[in-house]
Amino acid sequence: MAAQATKANMPVVILKDGAEQSKGREAQKNNIAAAKIIAEIVHTSLGPRGMDKMLVDSLGDVTITNDGATILKEIDVQHPAAKMLVEISKTTDNEVGDGTTSAVVLAGALLEHAESLIIQDVHPTIIVDGYRKSAKKAKQFLDDIAEKITANDKASLLKIAKTSMQTKLVRKNSDQLAEMVVKAVLSVAEKNNEKYTVDIDDIKVEKKSGGSINDSAIVKGIVLDKEIVHSGMPNKVTAGKIALINTALEINKTETDAKINISNPQQMKSFLDEENRMLKTMVDKVIGSGATVVLCQKGIDDMAQHYLAKAGILAVRRVKESDMTKLAKATGARVVNNLDDLFEKDLGSAELIQEKKVEEDKWVFVEGCKHPKSVTLLLRAGSQRVVDEVERSIHDSLMVVKDVMELPSIVAGGGSPETYAATKIRNWAKSLEGREQLAAEKFSDALEAIPLALAENAGMDPIDTLTNLRSKQIKGEKWIGIDVMKAKVGNMKTSDIIEPLAVKQQIVSAASEAACMILRIDDVIATAKSAGPPPGAEGGMPPGMGGMGGMPPGMGGMGGMPDMGGMM
Numbered sequence: 001m002a003a004q005a006t007k008a009n010m011p012v013v014i015l016k017d018g019a020e021q022s023k024g025r026e027a028q029k030n031n032i033a034a035a036k037i038i039a040e041i042v043h044t045s046l047g048p049r050g051m052d053k054m055l056v057d058s059l060g061d062v063t064i065t066n067d068g069a070t071i072l073k074e075i076d077v078q079h080p081a082a083k084m085l086v087e088i089s090k091t092t093d094n095e096v097g098d099g100t101t102s103a104v105v106l107a108g109a110l111l112e113h114a115e116s117l118i119i120q121d122v123h124p125t126i127i128v129d130g131y132r133k134s135a136k137k138a139k140q141f142l143d144d145i146a147e148k149i150t151a152n153d154k155a156s157l158l159k160i161a162k163t164s165m166q167t168k169l170v171r172k173n174s175d176q177l178a179e180m181v182v183k184a185v186l187s188v189a190e191k192n193n194e195k196y197t198v199d200i201d202d203i204k205v206e207k208k209s210g211g212s213i214n215d216s217a218i219v220k221g222i223v224l225d226k227e228i229v230h231s232g233m234p235n236k237v238t239a240g241k242i243a244l245i246n247t248a249l250e251i252n253k254t255e256t257d258a259k260i261n262i263s264n265p266q267q268m269k270s271f272l273d274e275e276n277r278m279l280k281t282m283v284d285k286v287i288g289s290g291a292t293v294v295l296c297q298k299g300i301d302d303m304a305q306h307y308l309a310k311a312g313i314l315a316v317r318r319v320k321e322s323d324m325t326k327l328a329k330a331t332g333a334r335v336v337n338n339l340d341d342l343f344e345k346d347l348g349s350a351e352l353i354q355e356k357k358v359e360e361d362k363w364v365f366v367e368g369c370k371h372p373k374s375v376t377l378l379l380r381a382g383s384q385r386v387v388d389e390v391e392r393s394i395h396d397s398l399m400v401v402k403d404v405m406e407l408p409s410i411v412a413g414g415g416s417p418e419t420y421a422a423t424k425i426r427n428w429a430k431s432l433e434g435r436e437q438l439a440a441e442k443f444s445d446a447l448e449a450i451p452l453a454l455a456e457n458a459g460m461d462p463i464d465t466l467t468n469l470r471s472k473q474i475k476g477e478k479w480i481g482i483d484v485m486k487a488k489v490g491n492m493k494t495s496d497i498i499e500p501l502a503v504k505q506q507i508v509s510a511a512s513e514a515a516c517m518i519l520r521i522d523d524v525i526a527t528a529k530s531a532g533p534p535p536g537a538e539g540g541m542p543p544g545m546g547g548m549g550g551m552p553p554g555m556g557g558m559g560g561m562p563d564m565g566g567m568m
């Protein structure tokens with residue numbers, strides 16, 4: 001493979017021995033096959049009747065989920081084209097939070113349909129052009145069908161939050177959880193000339209297994225999964241003055257090996273006394289500022305704890321950096337890096353700081369903060385795996401509420417907008433010249449992969465359902481979709497299954513970009529695995545690149561003999 005012959009039959013060696021190359025059709029077929037496999041994996045988990053996946057990592061840790069992005073992240077794929085699908089689920093997750101499975105299913109369908117055109121000798125560039133135009137049109141059609149809502153209309157936001165939970169394990173608790181999610185987002189949303197922005201990092205999500213999902217709650221303030229450091233401290237402080245400290249209340253240990261020679265007990269005592277004196281000075285600075293609560297990002301020495309306790313100060317150590325930022329925002333305190341800089345003006349405030357028992361742990365709750373926009377969602381569920389999945393579902397739900405607040409337009413769910421756009425594109429395709437038309441038609445077929453998958457996963461007949469859906473939509477009932485829970489075709493809006501326009505747009509853009517990128521590849525060259533890059537060296541080959549399909553594994557089997565090829 002690595003050597004290519006010239007006309008005079010002289011082999012010209014371009015690639016190192018062991019490198020693998022696949023070209024043209026071969027490369028395309030191979031990439032499409034890999035992407036299709038990825039789409040097939042997540043396909044069965046789409047929609048409210050979708051199945052969950054159990055993923056076991058190399059350490060034996062088990063994750064059970066039906067979240068597309070999580071599934072693909074955990075399975076750690078190696079094929080370069082498959083990796084691109086994993087990436088779109090990741091970007092979709094970051095951009096809009098929901099729709100990760102749909103994006104991958106759509107990309108897989110786009111590639112599958114493109115393959116049938118490639119077999120008919122349609123050049124990939126033409127397919128790519130057709131797809132790009134269709135994607136743009138699809139987004140327009142989605143825009144047309146979308147309905148504007150009031151950005152902070154709680155009733156609509158609740159429906160949107162609930163729809164995103166319909167496909168998750170938390171469906172049964174979606175009323176209660178949606179209420180919490182919407183409350184949380186509304187309380188952190190900022191309004192700027194009629195437009196809202198939401199930073200969901202302002203919402204702290206803490207989870208603890210034990211109890212049931214019903215026990216989940218929203219706390220107006222910040223919850224720290226840490227306990228008070230010393231039992232002599234008050235476990236409750238009202239009208240607290242809070243110091244946020246990012247330096248250890250400990251004596252710095254020397255970095256280098258230093259020896260202190262102590263020859264008599266007197267010296268030992270004065271050494272310890274000196275240490276105590278230094279710690280006392282530190283604590284005095286804290287006391288001097290007027291703080292009644294100390295939240296420290298670093299450690300607090302036993303002696304310092306003792307002095308703080310004596311002064312009646314409540315202290316917590318090793319608070320996470322992200323929590324320090326949230327606390328600063330919530331309480332109005334400034335994070336202080338040097339105790340000499342700690343003054344009264346740097347302190348924040350909260351009405352109530354107290355330690356509460358959460359299952360077997362003790363956590364510190366900082367409530368009634370100066371800045372009312374700080375909230376924590378405290379998630380509970382019977383077991384660790386369940387509470388992990390609850391957290392993922394809550395993330396999706398928070399994101400969709402954010403999405404509509406920022407772009408207050410909604411569409412129906414249940415495959416309704418996808419079918420609508422598909423029908424419109426099929427009509428519009430007729431206006432295209434030549435083979436691009438074929439590509440546009442395939443694009444609409446691919447869009448229908450979403451309703452097809454929803455029907456299939458619900459045990460409905462996919463083809464019958466889709467034709468029924470299409471014919472009703474053509475009659476003008478544009479909110480018609482597949483009501484999976486009732487196993488029939490119906491009006492999704494009256495069933496309160498609504499989703500943000502932003503999610504649907506993102507699915508179309510992400511999927512078509514990935515599909516086009518994969519289609520444009522006609523040459524895959526994988527350099528040989530080097531026998532052993534120096535440990536920690538960057539830029540080594542991604543593992544398994546050598547195992548490119550179509551070539552027997554081990555073809556690049558030069559492992560252990562670095563550069564031998566060059567010497568022969």
Ligand code: ADP
Pocket residue numbers: 045046047048050066067068098099100101102103163164166167412413414415450454482483484485497499
């Ligand atoms: P994704 O990761 O793409 O969000 P989901 O498994 O959450 O995947 O499934 C989302 C799809 O399920 C969307 O197309 C949505 O409209 C649809 N859906 C959600 N609830 C219902 C329902 N009750 N009936 C029909 N479709 C639904």
Ligand code: MG
Pocket residue numbers: 098099100164167396
């Ligand atoms: Mg979803």
